[in-house]
Each structure stands twice: as structure tokens, then as C-alpha cells.
Amino acid sequence: MILNMEALLKRIAHCVEFGKINEASPYPPDMKGQPGADELTRQAIDKGADPDDVLKKGLVVGMEKIGIKFRENKVFVPQVLMSAKAMSIAMEHLKPFFQSGDVQRKGVFVIGTVAGDLHDIGKNLVSMMVEGSGYEVVDLGTDVSSQKFIDAVKGHPGCFVGLSALLTTTMVNMEKIVNDIKTALPDTKILIGGAPVSEEFKEKISADFYSPDPQGAVDYLNSVVA
Amino acid sequence: MMELQEYSYRFDELEVSTAIIEKFMGYEPGHAPEPIPQLIEEVFAVAHDYCDIKGGYVMQDDIRIDRSERTLRINNTYFEIKKIISNQLRKMDNIALFACTAGPRIGAYSKELMHEGDLVKGYIADVVGSEIVESAMDKIQDDLEQKMEARGLHITDRYSPGYCGWSVGEQHKLFSFFPNDFCGITLTDSSLMEPIKSVSGVIGIGPNVRRKGYVCNMCDMVNCIYREKRHTKRADRC
Numbered sequence: 001m002i003l004n005m006e007a008l009l010k011r012i013a014h015c016v017e018f019g020k021i022n023e024a025s026p027y028p029p030d031m032k033g034q035p036g037a038d039e040l041t042r043q044a045i046d047k048g049a050d051p052d053d054v055l056k057k058g059l060v061v062g063m064e065k066i067g068i069k070f071r072e073n074k075v076f077v078p079q080v081l082m083s084a085k086a087m088s089i090a091m092e093h094l095k096p097f098f099q100s101g102d103v104q105r106k107g108v109f110v111i112g113t114v115a116g117d118l119h120d121i122g123k124n125l126v127s128m129m130v131e132g133s134g135y136e137v138v139d140l141g142t143d144v145s146s147q148k149f150i151d152a153v154k155g156h157p158g159c160f161v162g163l164s165a166l167l168t169t170t171m172v173n174m175e176k177i178v179n180d181i182k183t184a185l186p187d188t189k190i191l192i193g194g195a196p197v198s199e200e201f202k203e204k205i206s207a208d209f210y211s212p213d214p215q216g217a218v219d220y221l222n223s224v225v226a
Numbered sequence: 227m228m229e230l231q232e233y234s235y236r237f238d239e240l241e242v243s244t245a246i247i248e249k250f251m252g253y254e255p256g257h258a259p260e261p262i263p264q265l266i267e268e269v270f271a272v273a274h275d276y277c278d279i280k281g282g283y284v285m286q287d288d289i290r291i292d293r294s295e296r297t298l299r300i301n302n303t304y305f306e307i308k309k310i311i312s313n314q315l316r317k318m319d320n321i322a323l324f325a326c327t328a329g330p331r332i333g334a335y336s337k338e339l340m341h342e343g344d345l346v347k348g349y350i351a352d353v354v355g356s357e358i359v360e361s362a363m364d365k366i367q368d369d370l371e372q373k374m375e376a377r378g379l380h381i382t383d384r385y386s387p388g389y390c391g392w393s394v395g396e397q398h399k400l401f402s403f404f405p406n407d408f409c410g411i412t413l414t415d416s417s418l419m420e421p422i423k424s425v426s427g428v429i430g431i432g433p434n435v436r437r438k439g440y441v442c443n444m445c446d447m448v449n450c451i452y453r454e455k456r457h458t459k460r461a462d463r464c
Contacts, residue, residue, distance in 0.1 A: 027261045076252035078262050081345040088343075116394075116416030121349065124340075143416065167388040170416070 005049055009058040012040045012090065016062025016132070019082025021089055027082070037062075041090040051097035052104070055134055059087050059094075063132030067215030077125065080214075084128035091131075098136075106134045106225050108159035110152045112144030114177055117170035122194055126162055129214035135160075135221065146180035153185050160221055163207070165194040175205040182206065189224060191217050230405070232282035233366050237274040240361040242354065244270075250353050265347045269354050277358060278329025280409040281366045283322040285431070291316050298428075303399050308391035314382055318430030322370055323403045324384065327411050327424035328358040355423040363425055367437075374431055382435045386427035387417070394418065400426055 014020075015037040018028050022038035035043070037059075044054050066083040069075045097103040109130045113123045120142050131137040138156060140148055153159055161181060165171040174192055181188050191209045192202055202210035209220045244266045245255035253262070290299045296312045298305040300321060307315070315321075332355035339348030363384070371381050388394035397417040401408070411424050419426060 027259075029260055073252070077349055078251060078265075078346045079259070081349055085343070085345055116418065118414075118418055118422055121352065124345075167394050170388075170394065 005044065005047065005053075008040060008044050008047070008049070009053060009061075012037055012044065012054065012058030013061035013065070015040060016059055016083050016086045016090065017065045019079060019086050021082075021086045037086040037090040038093075041093045045093055051094050051102055054090075055094060055103055059090055059132060060134050063087055063129060064215070064218070067129050067133075067213075067218060071213040071215045077121065080125060080128070084132060087128070087132040105136045107136070107221065108138060108156040109135045109162060109221065110138045110140065110149065110156060110159050111162035111164070112140035112149060113142040113164045113166075114170055114173045115143055115145045116173050117165050117167055118142045119164075119166035122166065123162075123164040126164065126193060126214045126217050129218055130162075130221065133218045133222070144177075146177045149177060149181055150184045153181065153188055160189050160191060160224075162191045162193065162217065164192075165197065167196065171196045171201065174201075174207070178205050178207050191220060193217065229285040230282065231366075231370075232409075233280070233362075233369070235279040235281075235362050235365065237270075237277045237279070237358065240279070240358060240365065242270075242273075242357050242361050246357060246361075247350065247353055250357055251350075262346070262350070265350050266354070269347065269351050272335075273332065273354060273358070276329075276331040276335045278331065278410070279327070279358060279362045280329070281324065281326030281362055282409060283324040283366065283370060283429070284403050285320055285322050286403065287320045289318070289321050291318070300403065303402065305396050305399060306393065307385070310390040311385045311392055314385065315428070315430040315435075317432055317434040318382065319432035320379075320430075322381075322429045322431060323400055323427075324363065324366065324429060325401070325404060325409050325411055325419075325424065325426040326359055326363040326366060327409050327419070327421050328355050328362070329410070329423070330421040332358065333422045359423050359425050367429065370429065370431075371437065379431055379433055380435050381437050382430035383437055383439065384425075384427050384429045386425060397426065400428075 020028060020031045020036040022036040025036055026032050041054060063083060066075060066080055070080050094103060111123060111127050113120055127137050127139050138152055140152055149161060153161060163174050163177060165174055171194060178190055181190060189208045192207045193211055197210060199210050211217045211220060244263055247266050248255050248258040286300050288301050291312055293312050293316055296308050298307045336348050336351035336355060339351055367384060374381055387396050387400060394417045397413050401413060412420050414420060
């Protein structure tokens, strides 16, 4: 089947939204045997598509749709991970264009789970959603100290920072980390998230943004870089 | 009184089913889309090899709840358990301090899968590891309940540091009541348990306490990814 470019980009978005990685992948069942995000992205590039369009009108659209469904509890973590997998496979075809500068990332997002906390699923979800929305993500992992965040911000001037915590008691460490980062690098925009965190807590610790879901983080970043 | 009880289980002795894992992840049991049910089965198929399930409890009777201070005293050790837990434990006469682990390998298996790029299966292995330790702890709690009922006593739900406002920093004090290397669990400097798939906490005991079987509605973490995903033994399990 030959698709025009607009249809091809829509199809790429559809594959990302539904986690259709490649032709060999039998999932989702109603797309079995069809090309996935991998083949369609390659096809789009080979047909001369603007790589920036492939990113922003294909991959980002698919990730945004799954992010909204996740926020609305229409899908759950496994389906977001399947979408993220499809997105990351497709992104491999765009890597040379990122390196050459033909495709510009929207910005850099440094993320980590705060010191004392080893939980990483929420952090990984945000990381994948943000990457799939066109940002470069620097994932510092779990149990991350203030100094490690500060070093990463110094290495990526102008970046955003995301702090994650699952426990009521490790979220307290967010306050110290926000304070340390803001003291060293006052202009840094800091987003916080995690089960025990709230808008009130964000206000208390002087972070810049709180979101209860990954898509909220993406929306905030997009609003700042717009 | 200081009673120590230890347990070990095989994976196939636990009530861990595809339906329970689906529910934990947010799905209506039986309605998770493919490939999720298949991946759950694949993790189940190897879970036995990745588990070293151990648990137990220590009972103490020199205790006091101070509701105005929201503290719990066990012997000469004070815990700041905060309002929610002190309310739930206020009628207890004895306490069981518990710990349980699925062992280190199921967590490592999950990390390995994720590192290899198999994100969904890695996540499912993580959820299975969580459910293994919770299910094992359900069995231990059931056994404790049976033993206490035989003495005319009842038990409460279980409460853990890190939740309901109880600082995870008090893990070290909690573990001071256990024998050295209890269940193979150690604490990091930041008071987290290793293996990561471990639980610890307390259960109240007495003639006037009650096990409700469902504690999420007491907790103020409204965005918790585990909220309303699992019920303990007394509530309706899927």
C-alpha cells in the first residue's frame, strides 16, 4: 500500500499510539502483519519527508494521544510502555538528523528520582513521554543527590529539571534538592511529581510546576518553550 | 512476651493470578489487551526460579499509643507513626512487627528486562514481584490472625513506614526488633529495604481491634500508583 506523506505521518502516529513497533510484532492483533512505526518511519525518511515533520506530526502526535488516554484512565502503564517502545524504535531513524542539526529538539529535560528513593516507574513514564514529545532526556536514575542534579544542569544550560518521589518521606528530600538547585542555578525550571506530591507541596517548596500525570509535564514544557 | 515466627514460601503456594496482576496494573480482570496476559504468564513461568520468599514477625506487648503525640512506644523505642496509624492502632494491646521479601532476584530480573529494552515485560515482572511479597505477607498475616483468634484476640491491617505519614527513616528502629539478617533484608543509609521487593511494618493485636482489609481510603496519597489496585485478604480479591 502506497501512502501519501500526510497519510504516512498519520499512520506513524497511529502506530505509536497503539504500540505497533514493527511488522514482525503481532500486537495489537488488528494490525498484525502490517508495517509498524519502525518501517513507516524509514519509509517516510526514504520518501524525502522532513525529519522534523516525522517527529512532530508523527511520533509526537502518537505519544500525545496515548498520554491523554493515560491521564483519562483509558489505558494503563503497559500500553504507555508499548507506545514508548514503538516511539524509541522509530526515533532511531531520526538520530542522524538530530546529530546533524536538521531536527532540533525542543529542549533538554534532566530527570531523576530524589535521594533516598529507589522507585523509578513513574520517573521512567515521564521520561518516555517527554522524549516522545521532542525533548532530549537526561535520565539520572534513582537516589539522585542535589549535586548530581546541579552537575547535570550545568552540563545542559537552560534545561528543565524533573524530580520524582514515591514515598511521603523521600518527597521531603525534594525540598532540599529544589533549594540547592535554585541556589546554585536560580533560573532553572523545576517540575515535581509522584504519588505523595501535590500542588500545595509544590508551592511550599517553591518548585515551578506539579503534575499528577506525565502528559501534564509535557504540556507545561511545551507552554514554556512555545 | 516476645514471640518470633518465621516463614518461607514457594511461588506456587501464593495466590498470585493473572487476574490479580491485571487488576494491580489498572485493568478489569480478564480485560487487559494482548500481549499483556501472555507476558504475565511468561513471567509466572519463570517466577519460581527468581523468588526466595521469606517473612516473619516479632510480637511485643510492652507498648503504648499516645494519640495526642501520635507516637507508638515499644519497650523503650518511640515511633512517630502520625495521626492515621495511631488512630487505627489505638485499641491494640500487643503488636507484631513484620518483614517479608520476595528475594533479590525478581527485582533484578525486572531491571534486566527493562535494561534490554523489554519495557512491558520488565514492568510486569516488577508488578509480579510486588504482588509476590504482598501475597506472602497476606499469608503470614492470615496465620497470625488464626493464632490470635485462638487466643480470643483480633488483628488490624498492616501499616508500614513510608506511608500514611510514617517516616521511612524509622525503618532502622523497626528492624532493631528483629534478629540480625532477618529474612535477608538489609537497610540502605536512606532506610530503604534491600531487596527492593520487601515490605515491613506493624500489625496491632487485641480483643477490640479490627482487620478491615482495605487501607487505601485511609491514606492521603490520592495519586499513588498503587491506590485501589489491590485489596488484602479480607476484602474482595478478584
